[in-house]
Amino acid sequence: MKEPFVAYIRKLQxxxxxxxETIDGAATFQEDLWKRPEGGGGRTRVIENGAxxxxxxxxxxxxxxxxxxSMQQYFGVKDADFFACGLSLVLHPKNPMVPTxxxxxxxxxxxxxxGTIVDQWFGGGQDLTPYYLFDEDAIHFxxxxxxxxxxxxxxxxxxxxxRCDEYFYNAHRQExxxxxxxxxxxxxxxxxxxMKDWSAFVTEVGNSFLSAYVPIVEKRKDLLFxxxxxxxxxxRRGRYVEFxxxxxxxxxxxxxxxxxxxxxxxxxxxxxxxRYDHHPEAGSKEEELIKVLQNPKDWV
Amino acid sequence: MKEPFVAYIRKLQxxxxxxxETIDGAATFQEDLWKRPEGGGGRTRVIENGAxxxxxxxxxxxxxxxxxxSMQQYFGVKDADFFACGLSLVLHPKNPMVPTxxxxxxxxxxxxxxGTIVDQWFGGGQDLTPYYLFDEDAIHFxxxxxxxxxxxxxxxxxxxxxRCDEYFYNAHRQExxxxxxxxxxxxxxxxxxxMKDWSAFVTEVGNSFLSAYVPIVEKRKDLLFxxxxxxxxxxRRGRYVEFxxxxxxxxxxxxxxxxxxxxxxxxxxxxxxxRYDHHPEAGSKEEELIKVLQNPKDWV
Numbered sequence: 001m002k003e004p005f006v007a008y009i010r011k012l013q014x015x016x017x018x019x020x021e022t023i024d025g026a027a028t029f030q031e032d033l034w035k036r037p038e039g040g041g042g043r044t045r046v047i048e049n050g051a052x053x054x055x056x057x058x059x060x061x062x063x064x065x066x067x068x069x070s071m072q073q074y075f076g077v078k079d080a081d082f083f084a085c086g087l088s089l090v091l092h093p094k095n096p097m098v099p100t101x102x103x104x105x106x107x108x109x110x111x112x113x114x115g116t117i118v119d120q121w122f123g124g125g126q127d128l129t130p131y132y133l134f135d136e137d138a139i140h141f142x143x144x145x146x147x148x149x150x151x152x153x154x155x156x157x158x159x160x161x162x163r164c165d166e167y168f169y170n171a172h173r174q175e176x177x178x179x180x181x182x183x184x185x186x187x188x189x190x191x192x193x194x195m196k197d198w199s200a201f202v203t204e205v206g207n208s209f210l211s212a213y214v215p216i217v218e219k220r221k222d223l224l225f226x227x228x229x230x231x232x233x234x235x236r237r238g239r240y241v242e243f244x245x246x247x248x249x250x251x252x253x254x255x256x257x258x259x260x261x262x263x264x265x266x267x268x269x270x271x272x273x274x275r276y277d278h279h280p281e282a283g284s285k286e287e288e289l290i291k292v293l294q295n296p297k298d299w300v
Numbered sequence: 301m302k303e304p305f306v307a308y309i310r311k312l313q314x315x316x317x318x319x320x321e322t323i324d325g326a327a328t329f330q331e332d333l334w335k336r337p338e339g340g341g342g343r344t345r346v347i348e349n350g351a352x353x354x355x356x357x358x359x360x361x362x363x364x365x366x367x368x369x370s371m372q373q374y375f376g377v378k379d380a381d382f383f384a385c386g387l388s389l390v391l392h393p394k395n396p397m398v399p400t401x402x403x404x405x406x407x408x409x410x411x412x413x414x415g416t417i418v419d420q421w422f423g424g425g426q427d428l429t430p431y432y433l434f435d436e437d438a439i440h441f442x443x444x445x446x447x448x449x450x451x452x453x454x455x456x457x458x459x460x461x462x463r464c465d466e467y468f469y470n471a472h473r474q475e476x477x478x479x480x481x482x483x484x485x486x487x488x489x490x491x492x493x494x495m496k497d498w499s500a501f502v503t504e505v506g507n508s509f510l511s512a513y514v515p516i517v518e519k520r521k522d523l524l525f526x527x528x529x530x531x532x533x534x535x536r537r538g539r540y541v542e543f544x545x546x547x548x549x550x551x552x553x554x555x556x557x558x559x560x561x562x563x564x565x566x567x568x569x570x571x572x573x574x575r576y577d578h579h580p581e582a583g584s585k586e587e588e589l590i591k592v593l594q595n596p597k598d599w600v
Contacts, residue, residue, distance in 0.1 A: 046576040048576060057576070172561055238568070241545070241572075242545060245545035246545050246552070255472040256472075262577040265542075265574065268574035269574065271572075272541075272571075272574070273570060273571055274355075274568040274569065274572070275355075275570065276346040277332070277346075
């Protein structure tokens with residue numbers, strides 16, 4: 001299960017970074033190979049100051065070794081070894097009419113002292129964070145997610161769409177981080193799904209990413225925008241930072257287990273604003289967005 | 301103990317906001333009175349887009365009622381009532397040569413079912429976060445802290461200086477948030493200190509705040525700075541955000557117990573940058589700052 005998925009995310013990283021460079025037309029990804037002292041490492045690719053993308057990262061990592069203390073507690077196991085690999089991406093566009101996107105596909109194995117696999121699962125998803133809402137973009141993104149899901153089980157889309165709305169939620173602001181997409185975790189062998197079936201599902205979602213996001217970028221990247229609209233984007237990026245640093249389990253886990261800080265925090269936007277008690281004008285496009293974030297919609 | 305301390309922080313808020321408005325010369329504080337549904341409330345005062353201060357807040361709150369669930373767990377008590385009051389301030393100057401400052405002075409009481417005080421303590425401190433290091437400013441700030449401490453007990457300054465360096469530490473970056481000052485908590489009745497003695501100590505520190513900070517602002521506020529130096533300030537402000545959202549107990553506690561979000565998050569800087577894997581040039585003033593943040597100095 002492990003080798004083919006590692007090969008898959010390596011290839012997917014190439015496919016995605018190459019597509020993103022083509023759309024951007026100006027900037028290219030900077031690559032950093034890093035090693036984890038306790039075992040494994042990663043390939044971080046970051047794009048900055050592009051024509052379309054202000055900042056973004058498309059990273060893969062494959063790490064293994066003794067399960068860190070904090071994770072042993074979390075999973076309620078002792079002296080286990082683990083293997084984890086995944087691709088994580090965040091893209092922060094320059095134009096506030098283009099949404100930020102996040103995606104992640106990962107695979108995890110846990111071993112006992114004899115090296116036998118005692119647990120294994122897939123996780124991941126993809127979700128959209130717009131600054132201005134274009135219904136047709138939200139519908140396109142969610143429909144693409146649904147098509148990928150439906151090929152495997154028609155119950156997956158509603159289930160993982162709801163989990164995404166639940167997970168990417170800024171409880172202290174009582175609003176979603178964005179308009180969601182898919183989120184799934186602990187996808188394990190069951191009566192109806194083998195690990196191979198889950199692998200096929202997760203790679204199906206991974207393969208749908210570019211067709212879910214790229215058409216939206218193409219359609220919005222050349223729209224005109226004002227200084228006020230750029231400010232709004234930067235204020236909303238502040239909420240993105242709040243979610244990632246206060247609520248996101250992946251980020252906090254990375255920060256507390258000596259992960260590679262720069263690869264973890266590449267998700268943070270390039271320019272961010274916090275204003276005191278900022279509220280959009282009644283009836284504005286900005287207020288319309290907030291209302292949708294407070295009450296997730298059924299987009300398909 | 302409660303009434304005089306409440307009266308003290310109300311008056312101190314007036315003194316500090318009035319002094320800050322005078323130095324700024326352009327902006328004034330906007331005041332928001334708020335009520336906490338479960339009991340008590342506060343007076344938030346925020347300054348934005350000033351000539352000297354880009355953003356800042358000087359807030360007081362007096363809250364009471366049933367001790368929230370999360371706090372009961374934290375203190376290992378059941379069905380307790382509480383009273384808490386304090387003044388919290390953060391000032392983010394425009395000029396990167398002027399340091400950001402944070403201070404807090406607070407008092408807490410816990411009651412049993414009959415309304416009897418079962419526990420009470422003071423806490424607080426003040427600390428400096430420079431973007432460019434002027435040794436004489438750091439020395440002035442720490443000496444002022446030390447003078448206030450020494451009037452009560454010569455062991456206080458070294459103890460609370462060390463606690464400040466420990467507390468305001470970005471573990472995931474392996475560097476201090478700033479160059480410290482004082483931090484103390486759970487100041488309770490002991491063989492040598494009555495609650496009245498602690499009150500005298502905490503108000504002494506509160507009274508020292510303006511003389512610790514204002515001379516530094518006066519000296520640096522009109523220095524020239526470049527776009528690169530402003531960028532550096534905004535990148536360092538990113539570390540400030542990381543500390544407040546990832547590590548600061550007060551902020552996280554507020555976010556998780558339904559505090560007034562805008563009063564809590566007024567501490568976040570107005571304009572912030574995150575760049576991937578940013579490192580200052582070897583031998584630069586920026587690198588010099590980092591070295592001191594990695595190895596706290598004895599300033600007095």
